[in-house]
Amino acid sequence: PKNSFTKGVEIARQTKKIGQxxxxxxxxxxxxxxxxxxxxxxxxFQPLYKNFGVSAMWAVMTVVVVFEFSVGATIGKGLNxxxxxxxxxxxxVGAHYLASMTGKVGEPxxxxxxxxxxxxxxxxxxxxxxxxxxYDYGLVIFILTFSLVSISGFRTxxxxxxxxxxLSTILVGASxxxxxxxxxxxxxxxxxxxxxxxxxxxxxxxxLEGFGxxxxxxxxxxxxxxxxxxxxxxxxxxxxxxxxxxxxxxARWEPGHGKFMYLHPWEQYLKIGALTRKCACRIEALNSYxxxxxxxxxxxFQKVQEICTIMSKESGQALKELSLAIGTMTKPSSPNRHIVxxxxxxxxxxxxxxSGSWEDINLRQxxxxxxVASLLIDIVISVEDIAESVTELAT
Amino acid sequence: PKNSFTKGVEIARQTKKIGQxxxxxxxxxxxxxxxxxxxxxxxxFQPLYKNFGVSAMWAVMTVVVVFEFSVGATIGKGLNxxxxxxxxxxxxVGAHYLASMTGKVGEPxxxxxxxxxxxxxxxxxxxxxxxxxxYDYGLVIFILTFSLVSISGFRTxxxxxxxxxxLSTILVGASxxxxxxxxxxxxxxxxxxxxxxxxxxxxxxxxLEGFGxxxxxxxxxxxxxxxxxxxxxxxxxxxxxxxxxxxxxxARWEPGHGKFMYLHPWEQYLKIGALTRKCACRIEALNSYxxxxxxxxxxxFQKVQEICTIMSKESGQALKELSLAIGTMTKPSSPNRHIVxxxxxxxxxxxxxxSGSWEDINLRQxxxxxxVASLLIDIVISVEDIAESVTELAT
Numbered sequence: 075p076k077n078s079f080t081k082g083v084e085i086a087r088q089t090k091k092i093g094q095x096x097x098x099x100x101x102x103x104x105x106x107x108x109x110x111x112x113x114x115x116x117x118x119f120q121p122l123y124k125n126f127g128v129s130a131m132w133a134v135m136t137v138v139v140v141f142e143f144s145v146g147a148t149i150g151k152g153l154n155x156x157x158x159x160x161x162x163x164x165x166x167v168g169a170h171y172l173a174s175m176t177g178k179v180g181e182p183x184x185x186x187x188x189x190x191x192x193x194x195x196x197x198x199x200x201x202x203x204x205x206x207x208x209y210d211y212g213l214v215i216f217i218l219t220f221s222l223v224s225i226s227g228f229r230t231x232x233x234x235x236x237x238x239x240x241l242s243t244i245l246v247g248a249s250x251x252x253x254x255x256x257x258x259x260x261x262x263x264x265x266x267x268x269x270x271x272x273x274x275x276x277x278x279x280x281x282l283e284g285f286g287x288x289x290x291x292x293x294x295x296x297x298x299x300x301x302x303x304x305x306x307x308x309x310x311x312x313x314x315x316x317x318x319x320x321x322x323x324x325a326r327w328e329p330g331h332g333k334f335m336y337l338h339p340w341e342q343y344l345k346i347g348a349l350t351r352k353c354a355c356r357i358e359a360l361n362s363y364x365x366x367x368x369x370x371x372x373x374x375f376q377k378v379q380e381i382c383t384i385m386s387k388e389s390g391q392a393l394k395e396l397s398l399a400i401g402t403m404t405k406p407s408s409p410n411r412h413i414v415x416x417x418x419x420x421x422x423x424x425x426x427x428x429s430g431s432w433e434d435i436n437l438r439q440x441x442x443x444x445x446v447a448s449l450l451i452d453i454v455i456s457v458e459d460i461a462e463s464v465t466e467l468a469t
Numbered sequence: 470p471k472n473s474f475t476k477g478v479e480i481a482r483q484t485k486k487i488g489q490x491x492x493x494x495x496x497x498x499x500x501x502x503x504x505x506x507x508x509x510x511x512x513x514f515q516p517l518y519k520n521f522g523v524s525a526m527w528a529v530m531t532v533v534v535v536f537e538f539s540v541g542a543t544i545g546k547g548l549n550x551x552x553x554x555x556x557x558x559x560x561x562v563g564a565h566y567l568a569s570m571t572g573k574v575g576e577p578x579x580x581x582x583x584x585x586x587x588x589x590x591x592x593x594x595x596x597x598x599x600x601x602x603x604y605d606y607g608l609v610i611f612i613l614t615f616s617l618v619s620i621s622g623f624r625t626x627x628x629x630x631x632x633x634x635x636l637s638t639i640l641v642g643a644s645x646x647x648x649x650x651x652x653x654x655x656x657x658x659x660x661x662x663x664x665x666x667x668x669x670x671x672x673x674x675x676x677l678e679g680f681g682x683x684x685x686x687x688x689x690x691x692x693x694x695x696x697x698x699x700x701x702x703x704x705x706x707x708x709x710x711x712x713x714x715x716x717x718x719x720a721r722w723e724p725g726h727g728k729f730m731y732l733h734p735w736e737q738y739l740k741i742g743a744l745t746r747k748c749a750c751r752i753e754a755l756n757s758y759x760x761x762x763x764x765x766x767x768x769x770f771q772k773v774q775e776i777c778t779i780m781s782k783e784s785g786q787a788l789k790e791l792s793l794a795i796g797t798m799t800k801p802s803s804p805n806r807h808i809v810x811x812x813x814x815x816x817x818x819x820x821x822x823x824s825g826s827w828e829d830i831n832l833r834q835x836x837x838x839x840x841v842a843s844l845l846i847d848i849v850i851s852v853e854d855i856a857e858s859v860t861e862l863a864t
Binding site: 093103104111115135138218226313352 | 483484487488494495497498499501502503505506509510526529530533534577580581584585586588589590592593596597609612613616617620621707708710711746747750751753754757839840843844847
């Protein structure tokens, strides 16, 4: 019993954390409950549908499967479901009609053939990446509805009556979802993508801002000890591709909202995201030097150290400024002061290195500093690319 | 018309490519068609269900939504659907019974309350990462079934009859899916994960094997020109996290098959995958030096060049050997000859650099070689980690 008690405490703790990490999750749960209750009570009270669970069922089913976390996902699924049901229903009636003309023997054969063919073809179409991104759910519903209608064995006029009822219930369900998701504390996929991209830039910026001191000074540990989170924040950026692409796909379904117009250039965020990941990969390589034991002797490298610290700090600040520019949807100042500073520092570093006043150096000690300097130069280039991309977004 | 003709050609070309990239996609489409046709004809011919679309409908629906590309996904969805329907159905009957005891006025209120509460709570549970990974679909079906049963307004004995019919049709649908997916050209998620991890190691190996020559010789371009694919293969590794985690989740549902026992240590593949991505990130950093214009003058760096080429080649071969060991499920030879060689080379490099016979060097020219050498040292360490992890998998 004690074991299960600690387990219960653990679950309670986790529940609290999940709710606190993103309070919109709690709101989303309540919203789904609301939409479902609205639809089910509507059908419960309709005397027309009393004791006739089938139609109400379709509305309830639609709400459960269509209601998603973001507005974009909800609209996308709703449209997919509605359109697919309509088209597949019409084609299914046609197939059923064709098959029934072939007589009692031919009918099941032809129906089997039609069902097989459309299922196989539609399933294959689902593998097209572009189709999968936007219409995957619609194709599933297409297979479903087509099969149901063509094998139902009803007469054509019965089917039409059924189709009318089913479409209208789906319409009720889907529009309840869309209305609740838009008007009760909406969660916009586009806004999430926007914030995510800005947040990632800020995380990289935080790392770079702190990196120089952390690496070269090395001994600030005691001071920062309980606040090293800025050194690991960049990691979540590395694996963000799927999330970002998903959000961009969903955002395309959304109407204009807040600061975003309909058909906001969501692809541009993906470009910035890709550049950000590239930069994060370089930061990952940089990070491995933080924990390496071989540090350069301070006397010789003071000059390098100074310049590298500037490069790291300035490019970090540049990223944070870009993040802010995205956040506030303003055009980033151009030329950006921090980028200019970091580029100048990179040039200084290059000429310093070229000057060649480096005799009697233990190369093994140089090598890690050299690698860091080289990575920092690459990062400065990365930051310039990102800045360009952000500017493009703002125009 | 010409425009739509070229578009048609483009679609045909893409269709062919999608089929050729993975012929199992074509087979999967046919399998779904087969399962669907089997189930629909079964219900079409059953005189019991003639003109009674509802029950047949549930079997068809189950097939369409449960049949997935891999066996693991199909079994997972089938079990989720079956269990969730059963549990939610039982609870729904209970809720309906409780609500009906409160009389004509209380009933709709209580039913609304129950539906709201269970929908909100279950939706929130879906946010738990561990639950989402394995039981997400089950929870959706739970909400669906519970709501349907509790608002259906049937009498309890009617509900039991309906529940029996529905469960049995779902059983027929789900088992058809599982049987077809296991016995007709099965696609195992576990095997896919296994091959994916091995394939990723091989891609990194290919890069490293070729990198040394490519970077230091520089002029082999003419020779290799049309076969540079080994230099970009590693990129697909960088974003593989989501895919691998998905596959591992699905693989857990699968029974033993081929070389894999039930409950094969799939997590170990995720560990190897994470290390592989870390290594790929370093390779990405390395790759940026391939196209940089500043190359070291050959006279001075001949020694470094030689050792780096050995490190790169040997660690590449080590990775390819590990990939092969995974592929054939044998224990990698230990100590691995290539790893020993690359570690020795790394040590030689360190002592060479320490010897300090490096006067009159243009540091700017050194710096990129130094960075490459340093990254290669890190990569050798990465490869050792991977080797350890692969050995652990084999035992």
